[in-house]
Amino acid sequence: MKVKQLVTWGGITLGALGVGIVGLAIKSLLPQRFLTDDWVEGKPGLPLDTTNCPEVEVSFLRCGSISIPEFVATRGAFTLAPRVLAYSAVLIRHPQALFLYDTGLSADIYTYMVDQTLFFRKTLGNFQFERSLGSHLEERGVERSDLDFALLSHLHWDHVSGIPDIPGALLRINRVEYEAAKLGLLDMGNGLVRRLMGDNPVEFFDCAGPTYEGFRSSLDLFGDGSIVLVPLPGHTAGNTGMFINRSNGPRLFLLGDAAWVSQNYLRPATMHPFIWSRVTSDDATARQTLIDLHNYALRHPEIPLIAMHDAALQEQFMQSEQRLQAVGRGE
Ligand SMILES: [Zn+2]
Numbered sequence: 001m002k003v004k005q006l007v008t009w010g011g012i013t014l015g016a017l018g019v020g021i022v023g024l025a026i027k028s029l030l031p032q033r034f035l036t037d038d039w040v041e042g043k044p045g046l047p048l049d050t051t052n053c054p055e056v057e058v059s060f061l062r063c064g065s066i067s068i069p070e071f072v073a074t075r076g077a078f079t080l081a082p083r084v085l086a087y088s089a090v091l092i093r094h095p096q097a098l099f100l101y102d103t104g105l106s107a108d109i110y111t112y113m114v115d116q117t118l119f120f121r122k123t124l125g126n127f128q129f130e131r132s133l134g135s136h137l138e139e140r141g142v143e144r145s146d147l148d149f150a151l152l153s154h155l156h157w158d159h160v161s162g163i164p165d166i167p168g169a170l171l172r173i174n175r176v177e178y179e180a181a182k183l184g185l186l187d188m189g190n191g192l193v194r195r196l197m198g199d200n201p202v203e204f205f206d207c208a209g210p211t212y213e214g215f216r217s218s219l220d221l222f223g224d225g226s227i228v229l230v231p232l233p234g235h236t237a238g239n240t241g242m243f244i245n246r247s248n249g250p251r252l253f254l255l256g257d258a259a260w261v262s263q264n265y266l267r268p269a270t271m272h273p274f275i276w277s278r279v280t281s282d283d284a285t286a287r288q289t290l291i292d293l294h295n296y297a298l299r300h301p302e303i304p305l306i307a308m309h310d311a312a313l314q315e316q317f318m319q320s321e322q323r324l325q326a327v328g329r330g331e
Contacts, residue, residue, distance in 0.1 A: 032270065228243040
């Protein structure tokens, strides 16, 4: 092959490759087809009678945030409008226990991050610190010893990062999640997750109870039907959702990281595939979970489905919750 031919051939190949890459990039922004057609016709579900449920107080404790373009949070959203992702814990006051769902961020979080790669710190490990879990608890007059346990939706670093602020607190973890994490997640990034979990005692739970509102199995945490855990796998093997059924306010469904923002289950749509593929342990299972949530949200418009990074829904919930609690106090 003559040099001229070679150059031309190389140019064509590179050109084709370029078109291919651009094509792939454009495709990654387009909506992905979800087989939800069979589900959409579902009738509204019967609202659960919660008059006999206990009073449960729920507070989102936002510890940090990051703003990302909408099209990154929701595949197929053609907008650069910013979407705020929160890093939060949830404080739950139930007659039988005072506990956390996830843990937000500790005051010491940056000291745990110094040895992480620059790539990690600039991408998935990037956030704006706002307020530590410890300071949130202090403001509410909650001592470490008042906390009965912290239940973790899953074991990604950003959900265990508040644990250094509650040393000694019992961690309750889905056995499926822990077994899967032992195969790699616990030791990633110089054992970041393991180090954040510290020496806190761990207790495993199993969602081995009956199906619950269309979800495959459940665990009724206190045996009174008020706090019901359901598996929402795919993001990680044991990502665990939590229904809160109470007499003093609307029911609530916490999703862990089964979605990032409500658009993920409303459309449904994953995050941008670049991020989705990095944070999702099982693509097909995670998309099935999004379909299940899509279906559930359609049948139960009265229940807020709140993902642990969904800053907008968390703020909205806290505003209505504060009004509710003020009414409860007779203000
Ligand atoms: Zn997360």
